[in-house]
Amino acid sequence: MKPTWIDTHIHISDYGTDGVKRDNFCQALGDLLDSSDADLKFVVSADCDYNSRILKDPSYILKCNRFVHEVCQEFPGRVFGSCLITPNAYEESLEAMNICFGEWGFVMLGEMLGYMMKFNLTDENSLKLVQRAAEFDVPIQVHLGTYVTMKGYAPNNSMDGIAQIADMIRCADTVPNAKWIMAHAIGCAPFQHYIPWANMFLDIVQGHYGCFPENFWVEIRDFYCKALPRVIQEVPHDKILSGTDWTTRIGPPFAPYGTCFEATQGQKTPYVPCVATFIDYLKKAGATDDVIELIAHKNAEKLFKLK
């Protein structure tokens, strides 16, 4: 029997990076799910093309979430929705949340892309929407830059992880009943000249709270990350999720599940991309079979109330 594996961080789009509509999107996604070495389940949000459309036209907030809803309906019990919003379009975002969580059964808010959509989680509109997510009892997935490169860094860009976690913690302390997912906090890059933030994220959370908070979860993006043994040792095992940031930017046929994020931008995935590889990395990092089961699916099932 295939092991169950829930990935909580997947971006999908029925438009290619060239802007061309993919009419065979669901067929291609189904092929990927069926051909995996695991019983794969995804929590998905809209990707790429939709993000830039939302910036120009807030009516795309509901449109992109409707696309996600339609994909979820094609794959009941296998694909679950995450609601993409931007607090800068408050009314459209609130409406999308009410429909996604109130009617469509979405399980998460996010990914919250403050660097791209130009907002802070402590903005007045953000605080109101985060409070609304807390009322729906869905976790909020917050983008935290995974690593920094000396050439790529600029304040407020995607790599500015320390400013991003500071913003997230300020918001978490203001809305204490919200649940938080530290998106791609544990990871690295498939190239040499980078500094991963993983250890520093763990230090900041430990330093600020003195322990790992009850309402925080941490995503492992890259299972070959050097910080993985520390995560297994220090983070409560019921607080660890698998969220690889896999996207549908390549294809169809899409890149194999497990292909690392940067492979969409010309880098090579430095391992055989499949679930067996991830399980192997977890074992080498000291995870027991029981802990692997938690990270593979049980923590996600509980957090998203999937069973």
Ligand SMILES: [Zn+2]
């Ligand atoms: Zn992200």
